[in-house]
Amino acid sequence: MVRNTETSYGSITKWMHWLTALFILIAYVSIYYLHWVLNDEGPLRSPIIQLHKAIGFSILIFIILRLYWRTNNPHPALPDRLPKWQVKAANASHFMLYLLLIVTPVSGYLGNTAGINYGLFNIPSLKEAAIFVEMLGLFDLSYDQFEVPFDFFHYQVAGPLIVWMTVAVHISAGLYHHFVEKDVVLKRMLPGNLG
Numbered sequence: 001m002v003r004n005t006e007t008s009y010g011s012i013t014k015w016m017h018w019l020t021a022l023f024i025l026i027a028y029v030s031i032y033y034l035h036w037v038l039n040d041e042g043p044l045r046s047p048i049i050q051l052h053k054a055i056g057f058s059i060l061i062f063i064i065l066r067l068y069w070r071t072n073n074p075h076p077a078l079p080d081r082l083p084k085w086q087v088k089a090a091n092a093s094h095f096m097l098y099l100l101l102i103v104t105p106v107s108g109y110l111g112n113t114a115g116i117n118y119g120l121f122n123i124p125s126l127k128e129a130a131i132f133v134e135m136l137g138l139f140d141l142s143y144d145q146f147e148v149p150f151d152f153f154h155y156q157v158a159g160p161l162i163v164w165m166t167v168a169v170h171i172s173a174g175l176y177h178h179f180v181e182k183d184v185v186l187k188r189m190l191p192g193n194l195g
């Protein structure tokens with residue numbers, strides 16, 4: 001079953017969900033392997049940062065596709081007997097996840113001056129767009145000044161704190177449904193037709 005129904009997720013939603021999860025894992029493992037194991041040094045530094053950027057930017061593309069798919073498909077509701085606050089908390093955490101998985105890669109991209117290398121093609125940095133740099137000049141800003149708040153957000157707030165915390169809440173909620181409530185909420189997102 002490709003599309004969602006009122007009670008279960010279709011294969012496209014499941015693939016996009018688990019690929020996003022895998023890509024988030026790779027984005028984290030790559031950057032903290034670089035920080036903690038390689039101490040930010042050595043010949044692997046550049047390929048690891050390239051991997052992080054390409055995987056991170058792919059998450060942005062995925063999220064845009066997911067939002068398109070979500071708005072054009074039925075969305076299975078949470079079980080009726082859940083208290084209202086849990087439904088509200090679930091909706092708020094899903095909204096946060098979507099928002100963070102858009103603004104985090106965007107901040108990574110805007111705070112990056114070297115472009116993203118996908119092997120077959122390259123996505124240039126905005127710093128390489130002469131018209132954009134000229135526009136910043138109208139406000140007496142250089143690109144290096146423009147990127148400061150994006151770097152701060154990406155390296156100090158989103159990456160090391162709020163993204164993984166929101167993901168942790170999301171995973172805990174899935175496990176709570178499966179092991180404590182013993183309902184279909186996690187099962188219906190797993191491969192196969194368990195929902």
Ligand code: HEM
Nearest residue numbers: 027031053056057059101104105108109112155159160163
């Ligand atoms: C959802 C997507 C992303 C996540 C979850 C993510 C997460 C992170 C994390 C956790 C760090 C380490 C922060 C620290 O130092 O503690 C980081 C650093 C970094 N990120 Fe991302 N990131 C994402 C997307 C991107 C994108 C799209 C780009 C660029 C196009 C990017 C570029 C960078 C760079 C250049 C660094 C610093 C690497 C260094 O240490 O020199 N990130 N990111």
